[in-house]
Amino acid sequence: MDIGIGLPATIPGADPTQVLEAARRAERLGFASVGVIDRVAYDNHEPLITLAAVAAVTERVRLVTSILLAPLRVNTVLLAKQAATLDRFAKGRLVLGMAVGLRQDDYQVCGIPMGGRGRRFEAMLTEMRRVWSGEVRGEAGPVGPRPPRGEVTIIIGGGSDTAHARAARFGAGWIASGSAPPDRFGESIAHLRRLWADEGRQGEPRVLALTYFALGPDASQAAGRYLSHYYGHAGVTPETAQQMALTGESAVREAVAAYRDAGCDELLLFPCSADPVQVDLLAPVTLR
Numbered sequence: 198m199d200i201g202i203g204l205p206a207t208i209p210g211a212d213p214t215q216v217l218e219a220a221r222r223a224e225r226l227g228f229a230s231v232g233v234i235d236r237v238a239y240d241n242h243e244p245l246i247t248l249a250a251v252a253a254v255t256e257r258v259r260l261v262t263s264i265l266l267a268p269l270r271v272n273t274v275l276l277a278k279q280a281a282t283l284d285r286f287a288k289g290r291l292v293l294g295m296a297v298g299l300r301q302d303d304y305q306v307c308g309i310p311m312g313g314r315g316r317r318f319e320a321m322l323t324e325m326r327r328v329w330s331g332e333v334r335g336e337a338g339p340v341g342p343r344p345p346r347g348e349v350t351i352i353i354g355g356g357s358d359t360a361h362a363r364a365a366r367f368g369a370g371w372i373a374s375g376s377a378p379p380d381r382f383g384e385s386i387a388h389l390r391r392l393w394a395d396e397g398r399q400g401e402p403r404v405l406a407l408t409y410f411a412l413g414p415d416a417s418q419a420a421g422r423y424l425s426h427y428y429g430h431a432g433v434t435p436e437t438a439q440q441m442a443l444t445g446e447s448a449v450r451e452a453v454a455a456y457r458d459a460g461c462d463e464l465l466l467f468p469c470s471a472d473p474v475q476v477d478l479l480a481p482v483t484l485r
Contacts, residue, residue: 198457200483201230201261202476203407203467206247208423209240211471213250216242219473220251223258226480230259230292232407232465235266238302239427245279252287260287263372263407263465264294264354268314269307273321274340277328281344289345294372294405295322296354300430315359322351322367352405361385365392370403375441375467379455382406386460404462408452409442411469412478416444423469442469446482453483 202223205211223231231251233244248260260283270276284291297314298304304311329348331339353364354372364371371389373382386404393402411420420442421435428438443449449466456464466483468475 198453198461199229199463200453201232201259201463201465202228202479203232203234203263203465204247204251205468205471205473205475206242206244207234207236207239207427207467208469208471209426211242213242215471215473216247217250217254219468219476220255220258222473222476224255226476227484228258228476228480229463230261230465231255232261232263232294232467234467235262235264235298236300236303237266237269238300238306245283248291249283249286252283252290256288258290259292260290261292261352261405261465262294263405264296264352266298266303267295267321268297268317269303269309270321271309273324274328274334276321277325278340278342280325280349281329281342284344284349285342291349292352293349294352294354296360302430319363319367322363325349325351326367352403356385358388361389362392364389364402365396365398368402370405370462372405372407375407375409377406379406379452379459379461382456382459382461404460405465406456406461406463407465407467408456409469410449410466410475410479411442411444412446412449412475412482413470416442416469420444420469449479449482 204216206216220231235244244262297318328340334340351368352370352372353368356374417439421439424438424441425433425435
């Protein structure tokens with residue numbers, strides 16, 4: 198199982214220097230990927246712009262949106278062009294995780310209705326692939342640039358049966374939400390593989406998961422502050438938030454083993470602090 202680490206781009210007040218330094222350290226220490234989370238109605242950095250900056254200071258590590266709220270990007274052709282451009286600059290390292298999202302405020306601030314977002318998302322997925330294929334669109338020909346591998350790698354997020362079906366139809370795989378425990382992960386993988394076979398897909402889907410961690414002397418407090426703020430819409434308290442994160446080395450090791458045993462291909466661990474030292478603390482626990 199590959200181990201990736203989330204960048205602190207969604208932590209309120211995180212400085213760009215902290216985000217880029219975390220990415221540099223992640224690559225130097227041997228993490229397989231770095232990830233970003235999408236919100237609009239929140240004090241976070243926009244995912245594609247963030248990863249463009251990260252692409253400039255890294256060479257090997259995969260760049261994962263986990264996930265991008267695709268239906269909020271209403272211009273599908275422009276989104277396809279942005280993703281392909283980022284993938285070109287990153288030399289094929291972009292993994293474009295996308296989903297519809299659950300938070301109403303993200304849609305409200307964008308002036309976009311939540312209703313019908315699933316249907317719009319599926320239409321977007323079809324359209325993006327047509328753009329990346331080089332289909333002629335204007336007097337000058339296709340919309341470029343072409344992604345290095347022909348199309349950008351797509352991963353579909355979401356915990357519903359519908360999300361699994363979208364992954365089987367449109368994606369190279371699926372990513373579980375941050376609230377999906379490893380003991381339920383195996384059931385989702387089995388369901389996904391059945392749908393994958395029903396679609397006549399070859400091979401097997403790549404399966405990713407994300408979870409939160411905090412290490413160091415104030416780990417529990419950092420987890421409580423950040424996650425209670427991020428999930429405040431769901432009534433999460435600091436005390437409850439502390440239980441949502443892996444705090445301490447033993448908790449991280451146990452979770453990594455559980456996800457691996459469940460059949461996860463790649464686990465992204467997101468820090469609850471913007472301090473890049475979290476990368477240094479996580480590496481010896483997960484990469485040995």
